[in-house]
Amino acid sequence: MIETQHDEGRREGVFLYAPQGELEKEMPFHLVGAGCDFYQYPVDRPFGYPDFQWIQSISGEGVFSVEGTDYAVPTGSGILLYPNVAHSYRSAGGDWYVHWITFNGYHIESMLHYFTMKTSGVYAMSSQTPLEADVRKALSLLSAVNEMTGLEGSLIIYRLLIDLFKYVKNRRNESHDHNFRRIEKVFTYIDTHIGSQITIDELSQLAGVTSPYFCEIFKEVTHQRPTEYLNQKRIAKAKELMVSYPNRKFTEIAFQVGFTSLSYFTTVFKKLEGMSPGSYRRML
Numbered sequence: 001m002i003e004t005q006h007d008e009g010r011r012e013g014v015f016l017y018a019p020q021g022e023l024e025k026e027m028p029f030h031l032v033g034a035g036c037d038f039y040q041y042p043v044d045r046p047f048g049y050p051d052f053q054w055i056q057s058i059s060g061e062g063v064f065s066v067e068g069t070d071y072a073v074p075t076g077s078g079i080l081l082y083p084n085v086a087h088s089y090r091s092a093g094g095d096w097y098v099h100w101i102t103f104n105g106y107h108i109e110s111m112l113h114y115f116t117m118k119t120s121g122v123y124a125m126s127s128q129t130p131l132e133a134d135v136r137k138a139l140s141l142l143s144a145v146n147e148m149t150g151l152e153g154s155l156i157i158y159r160l161l162i163d164l165f166k167y168v169k170n171r172r173n174e175s176h177d178h179n180f181r182r183i184e185k186v187f188t189y190i191d192t193h194i195g196s197q198i199t200i201d202e203l204s205q206l207a208g209v210t211s212p213y214f215c216e217i218f219k220e221v222t223h224q225r226p227t228e229y230l231n232q233k234r235i236a237k238a239k240e241l242m243v244s245y246p247n248r249k250f251t252e253i254a255f256q257v258g259f260t261s262l263s264y265f266t267t268v269f270k271k272l273e274g275m276s277p278g279s280y281r282r283m284l
Contacts, residue, residue: 013038013097016142024150028107029161031153034138035100042090051102052112053081054160055089056131060096064089064122071122078131080112080164082120099135103157114223115165124169126178131167134160179217183207186218190230194237195258200226231268234258238269242281250277 015035024030032051040062055078062073066087073079079089083104090096117123125131138156141149166177186203203226204214218226234257241253254265269277 014139015100016139018142018149018153019145021150024153027105027150027154029105029154029157030103030150031138031141031157032102032104034102034135034142036136036139038098038100040089040091040096040098042088044088046086048084048086049081049102050083051104052083052108053079053100053102054131054135054164055079055081055098055100056128056135058097058099058128058132060094061092062089062096062098063092066120073122076128077122077124078128079122080117080120082109085120087120099132101135101138101157101160103160105154105157108157108161111161112164115161115168117164117168123164125167126169127167130163131160134163179221182209183214183218183221190233194233195256197258197260198230230258232272235269235272238265238277239273239280242277243284246281246284253277 013035014037015033017033018024018031020030020032037058055073057073057075057077057079059075061075062079064071064073064079064087066085072092073089081087112118134156138153138160141152141156166180183206186206189203189206190198200211200215203218204211207214207217209217215226218224218229222229224232237257238253241248241256245253250265251262254262257265259265259268266277269275269280273280
């Protein structure tokens with residue numbers, strides 16, 4: 001077993017670790033270490049690794065083993081490791097080069113679960129350039145440690161998590177970024193037609209996909225159904241109108257923001273705001 005790649009054999013690549021003080025331990029995200037352009041040796045960890053780790057395949061191909069199953073790690077993909085999960089990885093044959101970054105923090109796991117990256121595994125990417133940039137930025141930061149390193153390292157890990165969210169592909173081999181760009185015009189359309197009777201068919205045509213598929217990718221991007229998103233935007237607009245026009249009738253406001261009846265407007269308002277429109281207006 002080779003735990004430290006530079007202990008023997010080819011010493012290609014550079015890595016650095018961050019000082020772990022009390023400040024870092026209290027952060028929701030903190031940088032532990034980073035390495036670039038590594039010639040990857042076989043690694044076998046029967047007790048796992050103590051931190052989260054992202055290992056990005058930049059040249060060649062590897063094999064990742066977890067829970068008794070082997071997974072190919074082609075160039076452009078990456079391995080996400082959860083702490084303390086037994087695993088191993090090795091070259092699939094020939095030279096295999098990787099970047100890696102280790103991180104931790106009390107908010108990491110909940111964010112990864114939100115991104116549907118709930119287990120250690122291999123994840124395909126629509127673009128590896130942003131994550132490569134994150135790792136290189138982390139390594140550069142660790143090469144000149146100062147009193148701000150912990151805070152700046154936290155920002156890098158937050159950026160890394162956002163890039164994972166944007167560029168990791170889903171089961172249909174599509175990334176969040178791709179799907180967002182596909183429906184981006186839908187958000188603009190909703191904002192500019194909030195008072196109209198907007199239909200799912202109308203929105204799906206804008207996105208250029210079928211209605212069922214539109215609903216699927218919309219929820220994947222926003223974590224809301226289209227009708228939930230519409231209602232949220234309509235209630236937000238209604239609240240703006242209550243502030244700007246304190247004497248306007250609720251029926252007028254309801255129709256102005258796209259509701260077909262006062263009763264439905266009131267029902268949705270109570271559900272989202274926890275109070276009636278009248279109670280909300282009295283608070284203004």
